[in-house]
Amino acid sequence: MAAQIISGKTLAAQVKERMTGETEALKRQGVTPCLAVVLVGDDPASAVYVRGKQKDCEECGIRSLLVRLPAEATQQQVLERLAALAADGAVHGILVQLPLPRHIDERAVIAAIPPEKDVDGFTPVNVGRMVIGEECFLPCTPAGCIEMLKSTGQPLAGKHAVVIGRSNIVGKPAAILLLRENATVTVCHSRTQGLAQLCRSADILVAAVGREGFVTGDMVKPGATVIDVGINRNAEGKLCGDVDFAAASEKAAFITPVPGGVGLMTRAMLLVNTVQAARMQARA
Ligand code: NAD
Numbered sequence: 001m002a003a004q005i006i007s008g009k010t011l012a013a014q015v016k017e018r019m020t021g022e023t024e025a026l027k028r029q030g031v032t033p034c035l036a037v038v039l040v041g042d043d044p045a046s047a048v049y050v051r052g053k054q055k056d057c058e059e060c061g062i063r064s065l066l067v068r069l070p071a072e073a074t075q076q077q078v079l080e081r082l083a084a085l086a087a088d089g090a091v092h093g094i095l096v097q098l099p100l101p102r103h104i105d106e107r108a109v110i111a112a113i114p115p116e117k118d119v120d121g122f123t124p125v126n127v128g129r130m131v132i133g134e135e136c137f138l139p140c141t142p143a144g145c146i147e148m149l150k151s152t153g154q155p156l157a158g159k160h161a162v163v164i165g166r167s168n169i170v171g172k173p174a175a176i177l178l179l180r181e182n183a184t185v186t187v188c189h190s191r192t193q194g195l196a197q198l199c200r201s202a203d204i205l206v207a208a209v210g211r212e213g214f215v216t217g218d219m220v221k222p223g224a225t226v227i228d229v230g231i232n233r234n235a236e237g238k239l240c241g242d243v244d245f246a247a248a249s250e251k252a253a254f255i256t257p258v259p260g261g262v263g264l265m266t267r268a269m270l271l272v273n274t275v276q277a278a279r280m281q282a283r284a
Contacts, residue, residue: 033274200220
């Protein structure tokens with residue numbers, strides 16, 4: 001039997017509707033949520049992502065501010081712009097679009113974002129808070145994955161979740177959030193032995209590798225939920241995930257598509273974090 005699709009489109013639309021309502025409520029209190037996006041250089045993919053984020057904000061009534069710096073901007077110049085945004089009371093969320101040009105130290109730049117405006121959830125303070133279970137901004141992609149899993153109505157507690165990938169922005173935080181939901185978590189990576197076997201024991205399989213067709217149908221346990229985080233281009237130039245969707249759908253109970261899956265929820269969770277930032281700063 002074919003798996004049920006977890007639609008990022010439907011879920012993201014619901015989140016956006018909720019955020020539009022919350023933004024209207026904040027505006028009635030005199031607060032307009034505002035997200036500042038810092039874009040350094042002219043990487044075409046980054047420009048597309050940034051435009052998408054701005055469009056999402058616009059749709060929900062959130063103000064967005066694009067701060068563009070040339071590719072040759074120095075680290076000091078980037079840090080100065082961040083300091084100005086940090087001090088600007090009208091800006092609630094700050095996001096630095098990655099990757100940065102190679103001469104800029106990504107960690108130093110991220111660490112310069114004040115934790116209360118860190119709507120990507122990438123600063124050491126927010127990562128630490130996430131690990132110890134304190135209130136914080138959750139990184140958008142893993143948070144979106146959890147929302148998608150919850151939307152199935154299947155309990156997460158006690159389930160075996162296998163995460164493939166251990167990056168700081170996807171794999172590791174996805175594992176932490178699944179642990180927070182009381183799943184039993186295995187993290188697989190490039191040095192893992194017996195990966196296919198581990199995947200076959202997963203009730204929840206999260207693929208965040210960045211390789212087309214990495215997860216084949218025989219790696220999926222019958223009845224599993226498969227979350228495909230990967231964004232790749234296939235030989236025809238079409239967008240695809242890490243999972244062989246057709247084969248995996250034959251085995252899984254629930255599966256996310258690419259496109260139309262995790263990517264859309266990632267964008268939606270950024271709106272959630274921006275509204276949360278505005279709400280918290282309005283209270284402070
Ligand atoms: P990354 O390159 O930083 O990490 C990839 C991970 O895959 C690494 O931890 C590595 O250990 C693991 N890996 C590589 N080869 C492996 C192998 N043979 N076996 C097991 N593990 C292996 O990538 P990332 O930033 O975590 O992104 C992963 C994918 O998710 C990419 O396709 C990226 O484009 C996509 N992504 C999607 C979204 C979204 O919103 N949908 C957001 C971020 C990233």
